[in-house]
Amino acid sequence: MALYSPTYSTSVIFTTRSRSRTTTTTTGHGEMRQIGRRKRVVRVQMVSSSEASSKGGVAFEEGRLERPKWTGETPLSRLVRALISFKPLYSLLKLGARQVLISTAEKTNIPWREMTREVLESEVYKELESIQNPSVIYPDYYLNPFHAYDEGNLSWLAAAEAEAATMSMVRRAIPNASSVDEANQTVRGNWLQAIEQHHLQHSGNSMIKDILDIGCSVGVSTRFLADKFPLAKITGLDLSPYFLAVAQFKENQRAPRKNPIRWTHANGEDTGLPSKSFDLVSVAYVLHECPATAIAGLVREGFRLLRPGGTIAITDNSPKSKILQELSPVLFTLMKSTEPFLDEYYLTDLEGTMREAGFVNVRTILTDPRHRTVTGTVPL
Ligand SMILES: C[S@@+](CC[C@H](N)C(=O)[O-])C[C@H]1O[C@@H](n2cnc3c(N)ncnc32)[C@H](O)[C@@H]1O
Structure with missing residues (x-):
């Protein structure tokens, strides 16, 4: 029940x-x-x-448990780890996983291969030089193979496929939606609404003038934020210069904004940006890709960057989601083989980590059937 x-x-x-x-x-x-x-x-x-x-708070149905029972060390995860440590088998699994991902996306009208080809055949490569910060030091976790890409997020293929992958994620969250746009009305719409309400309620009437989107990837979340808060100045920050190149390329193709988005290549744990310079820090779908130490580092950096009354908004998989708790353990355990930090994410007490960093008014809402949005305030 x-x-x-x-x-x-x-x-x-x-x-x-x-x-x-x-x-x-x-x-x-x-x-x-x-x-x-x-x-x-x-x-x-x-x-x-x-x-x-x-x-106007929104919430969806929760499961019975604190987190899915397939998280942490299980006999199944030990078995899968042993199997995938055999490289030829891992390569085969990776290939299979990619094919399933692509064909599932295309069956739901996400033209994965066409979108990828369009990026790879464009002039996107020219953006790299202007965006890459040669002094960035990549944390070790970021250099692992990831999402079945040998170079993790540090490749053109990962960057070219990122938008289709984002669309698939939204489709999976709302499988009955008739289009990606409709699914986004719930997934992105409820996330933005949760942010706005939290800020209205706890910021002491401060306006959202400066926004930082940590882990902006190819800029999908950043564009949603820019459309929602058109008067704000927005910075999208990511560790992958390839993702940022795609973000900048796509943004340059659309009509100019009153406040153009700035793209910054940096580590979200140590951005080098001035303290107390933002009213909203967003971290969307990043933490499940990070080990526990990086999760804590990102939360602490968010606290440093926010002005008093500023809002942090973290959205990601919800350990309490009924749908995620009911996922097949085999499926999840296989997912763990391409997302190596899922366990650390699910086992982290995120709200506790945020309070420890100094945030108050920490509040969690299931903003769609799979994802939670956790918001917090820097004390006034
Ligand atoms: C799933 S994507 C985010 C998607 C995007 N925010 C959205 O909502 O569409 C996760 C991103 O986090 C980035 N990332 C992971 N660790 C990071 C770090 N320490 N600093 C900055 N970006 C990081 C990855 O490069 C990747 O682009």
């Missing part, structure tokens, strides 16, 4: 849109459903009854 978080209730609002009108249906189940033949579910919001009207 599924339990719900004590803080957030079980009431769900399904907003559906037919051709002529919009209907909202409230049920007790945290899953997307088609209501009526001609109606399409466009937004699923599971709203805390205590907070919905006053703060």
